[in-house]
Amino acid sequence: MSNRERILEAAKALFNQYGPLNVGTNKIADYLQISPGNLYYHFQNREEIIRTIFLEISDAADRAVQVGTPGRGSMADLGDVLLNSVQVVWHYRFFYGNLVQLLRNDPKLKALYLQRRETSLAFLEAVLRDWLQNRHDRDGLSETDLKILATNVWIVAVNWIGFLQIEKEDNQITRPDLLRGAFQILEIMKPYLDQETIRLVHDRLHTRLQELEQNSRFGNTG
Amino acid sequence: MSNRERILEAAKALFNQYGPLNVGTNKIADYLQISPGNLYYHFQNREEIIRTIFLEISDAADRAVQVGTPGRGSMADLGDVLLNSVQVVWHYRFFYGNLVQLLRNDPKLKALYLQRRETSLAFLEAVLRDWLQNRHDRDGLSETDLKILATNVWIVAVNWIGFLQIEKEDNQITRPDLLRGAFQILEIMKPYLDQETIRLVHDRLHTRLQELEQNSRFGNTG
DNA sequence: GTCTATATATAGATAGAC
């Protein structure tokens, strides 16, 4: 692994552990036992490190929802999308837990993030329009309701981990806690899904949890 | 106003404007044109200032939901509770927008906040049990669903302002934006309210907005 | 690419005079 990559990995780990505002460039360099000068050879400044990590986040988020693209696969995939999304937020919790502050201190990052959020929200809206159309009869969702709903889904998805972090230390947060996040988001859509779909998604989520429990040890950054 | 009170007011204003992590004790003192020593006569340290503000927040939050106490008044009061709550979060947005970080850096504040949140969530759950019982027949809410719902209401209420702050500068956020927050929370409960109640709450919210538009100019801290 | 050394700014906080 090149030093550039090591810097990015160390930054993520330290940001998650101590909070991005308690971790400066010197701490990252100390941690890797390289010099500050070395770090500044690879990155112009601290903000550039965070912006680079944000590009990584964007890719991870894309992969997380890919399986849910309308018209592909079964409704059970909704379960994957929910759990994957919560996992991405967990993986990069330093970012989502300090959004306002991070964006305020870096206009470039703010522009990147905002553009990205608009696209994602529009996509989410389209996906929900597709997923939630079953009950489109009497209780049918207006376009306004759909927008509000999509925003609620977004807010809960992005902030569930932060909600958790307040009642638990990072190293006490477990896979079932992430699953709870998926159910938390699902609850918002529940009134607009039929019983069969809800059952399908529940089953998928429990299957995913079992896989996760077996496969690998739970790492704070993974 | 005593210097102690002026320090608290200045801290709130500066924290909201620049973010609490960009505002140190020296900046607060500079802003008030008093000496750092003076500030440290009134408060042991920066954390004590924030903890003191948190007590103020707790009081404001209590007042915000008081009108919604079960058994008192009409369902339209739900509208007041929603709007009042969003207003409190707006007023102290520096706090809610940096919760994870602030609590991580001050264990005493974390203990205060956590205790408070548990009480508030239990209360919210009780209130929802009361408000949402109308449809308690076929689609009836289980106790589990009620807990998840209460948590969703909490997450959206606390994070709506942060969501807004990312797309708008502080001084561009208007009263209608706060109203949107109330509707955003209402949307979560909507499936469990009857049409008449929804209409009542809508009316109340619009009335409240008109009052607000007339009464006073919009201040960033008020 | 990586290092050492250092410039500069600012943070939190305290001692002691008035």
Place this chain on the structure above:
DNA sequence: GTCTATCTATATATAGAC
């Protein structure tokens, strides 16, 4: 209660040698 003066730690960042 309020001030001046100051200590100490740490942050970001750069220059220039290797």
